[in-house]
Amino acid sequence: MPEHHHSPVSTSAPALSSPRALRLGIAGPVGTGKSSLIALICRALGEELRLGVITNDIYTDEDARFLRSAGVLEPERIRAVETGACPHTAIRDDVTANLLAAEDIERDFSPLDAVLIESGGDNLTATFSPALVDAQIFVLDVAGGGDVARKGGPGIGRADLLVVNKTDLAPHVGVDVAQMVADAEQAREGRAVLALSREDADSVQALRRWVLQVLAAHRSGEHVPQDPGPMAPHFHADEEHPEGGYVHSHD
Numbered sequence: 001m002p003e004h005h006h007s008p009v010s011t012s013a014p015a016l017s018s019p020r021a022l023r024l025g026i027a028g029p030v031g032t033g034k035s036s037l038i039a040l041i042c043r044a045l046g047e048e049l050r051l052g053v054i055t056n057d058i059y060t061d062e063d064a065r066f067l068r069s070a071g072v073l074e075p076e077r078i079r080a081v082e083t084g085a086c087p088h089t090a091i092r093d094d095v096t097a098n099l100l101a102a103e104d105i106e107r108d109f110s111p112l113d114a115v116l117i118e119s120g121g122d123n124l125t126a127t128f129s130p131a132l133v134d135a136q137i138f139v140l141d142v143a144g145g146g147d148v149a150r151k152g153g154p155g156i157g158r159a160d161l162l163v164v165n166k167t168d169l170a171p172h173v174g175v176d177v178a179q180m181v182a183d184a185e186q187a188r189e190g191r192a193v194l195a196l197s198r199e200d201a202d203s204v205q206a207l208r209r210w211v212l213q214v215l216a217a218h219r220s221g222e223h224v225p226q227d228p229g230p231m232a233p234h235f236h237a238d239e240e241h242p243e244g245g246y247v248h249s250h251d
């Protein structure tokens with residue numbers, strides 16, 4: 001056999017010249033609407049962009065199943081990482097499982113424009129490592145109270161976009177959305193804040209524009225991934241533990 005052989009891969013366009021998919025993280029406390037926001041992005045952009053989704057849950061693939069049943073993307077384009085432990089670890093300290101999932105989905109559906117990665121867990125300050133995502137959205141909702149945005153934390157203060165979600169509920173929970181957005185803008189020193197509701201088409205359009213803008217900046221090389229900083233120490237419930245759980249941090 002000769003030493004050399006012809007590669008079936010075209011050599012005219014080196015793979016490195018096309019930037020890989022934008023990896024966009026979505027974090028935020030439990031129930032603020034992360035899965036729903038991913039569904040909104042898929043509905044608003046699924047026709048014009050090639051998308052993939054990765055969800056993180058401790059022991060289930062519940063979020064992935066919700067998104068598959070919402071019918072916003074082909075089911076194969078939605079994958080679950082079961083973290084088996086603190087889901088924040090899988091997006092912050094040991095991102096291996098998520099990186100592998102991102103690389104797999106990018107390869108299987110090549111080329112993809114963006115991969116949306118949903119954080120699991122319940123912590124108010126969960127942040128993604130810039131080793132995993134190029135940009136991140138932090139989601140709060142009005143039902144969590146108007147004060148949350150003002151109190152801040154790494155995700156709230158320094159994510160690329162802060163979403164104040166479910167604004168349609170504001171009148172029912174006595175929250176002044178304009179005030180909550182103003183407080184958030186102050187806590188974020190002018191970084192982007194978006195008041196969102198799935199009931200408000202204009203706000204969904206604004207979310208769509210933001211994603212397209214970040215994608216364009218990622219492709220042109222203008223976008224520089226930021227690290228919002230490690231999340232604050234937090235409590236994990238654990239039945240086996242004598243005190244019912246333990247506090248740990250991701251420094």
Ligand SMILES: Nc1nc2c(ncn2[C@@H]2O[C@H](COP(=O)(O)OP(=O)(O)OP(=O)(O)O)[C@@H](O)[C@H]2O)c(=O)[nH]1
Pocket residue numbers: 029030031032033034035036037063120121165166167168169196197198199
């Ligand atoms: N009124 C209203 N409800 C919403 C909106 N977006 C999401 N929800 C509801 O909020 C609840 C939580 O939404 P999810 O998308 O499951 O939230 P999540 O953050 O992914 O939840 P976990 O994965 O459990 O952390 C669901 O009952 C949604 O239907 C919204 O814009 N307005």
